[in-house]
Amino acid sequence: MFIFKIILVAVILLVVGDFISTFFYHVPEHVFGKFHTIVHHGKNRSFIHYAILTRNPLVLVDGFLGALPYFLFVPWLWKISAIGTVLGVILAELHVIWRHIPPIKWTTPKAIKFLCDCCFITTPEKHWLHHQNSNLAYGDIFTFYDRPAQAWMRLLIQIKKARSKEKQSLT
Numbered sequence: 457m458f459i460f461k462i463i464l465v466a467v468i469l470l471v472v473g474d475f476i477s478t479f480f481y482h483v484p485e486h487v488f489g490k491f492h493t494i495v496h497h498g499k500n501r502s503f504i505h506y507a508i509l510t511r512n513p514l515v516l517v518d519g520f521l522g523a524l525p526y527f528l529f530v531p532w533l534w535k536i537s538a539i540g541t542v543l544g545v546i547l548a549e550l551h552v553i554w555r556h557i558p559p560i561k562w563t564t565p566k567a568i569k570f571l572c573d574c575c576f577i578t579t580p581e582k583h584w585l586h587h588q589n590s591n592l593a594y595g596d597i598f599t600f601y602d603r604p605a606q607a608w609m610r611l612l613i614q615i616k617k618a619r620s621k622e623k624q625s626l627t
């Protein structure tokens with residue numbers, strides 16, 4: 457029961473965090489914003505480079521806004537299981553680092569890829585697709601967010617177009 461609670465809380469933190477991050481930050485940022493694209497989809501795609509070596513404050517802002525959703529429910533999850541909450545945050549952080557290892561440096565072993573596919577977990581190869589084409593491979597941690605995120609993106613693009621048409625007709 458104790459272990460079950462820890463795992464459940466960690467999984468909730470990751471699933472809810474990725475959901476909020478994807479639908480309320482990541483996709484809207486690609487449609488309406490700029491700095492996620494500049495920071496996260498820039499020419500130099502090495503995670504270490506953009507996270508640590510660049511002294512660009514936007515990097516911190518993007519990192520902060522992207523990570524915030526994972527912390528929103530911490531006070532509530534903490535009451536259920538503090539260990540599970542800490543585990544969830546650590547796993548989220550490790551996954552950020554793992555998914556940003558460039559394909560030249562890393563190939564996911566077949567067994568791990570199979571496990572990830574079974575659990576709908578985004579591999580570095582999958583996430584790389586998103587860095588190459590920002591219309592693809594949503595869901596930073598979970599691949600099941602990809603299809604609804606793409607639908608959400610199409611809807612937001614329509615809204616954006618409608619709004620700019622409105623503005624044009626006003627001027």
Ligand SMILES: [Zn+2]
Binds near residue numbers: 583587
């Ligand atoms: Zn990324």
Ligand SMILES: [Zn+2]
Binds near residue numbers: 492590
């Ligand atoms: Zn992106």
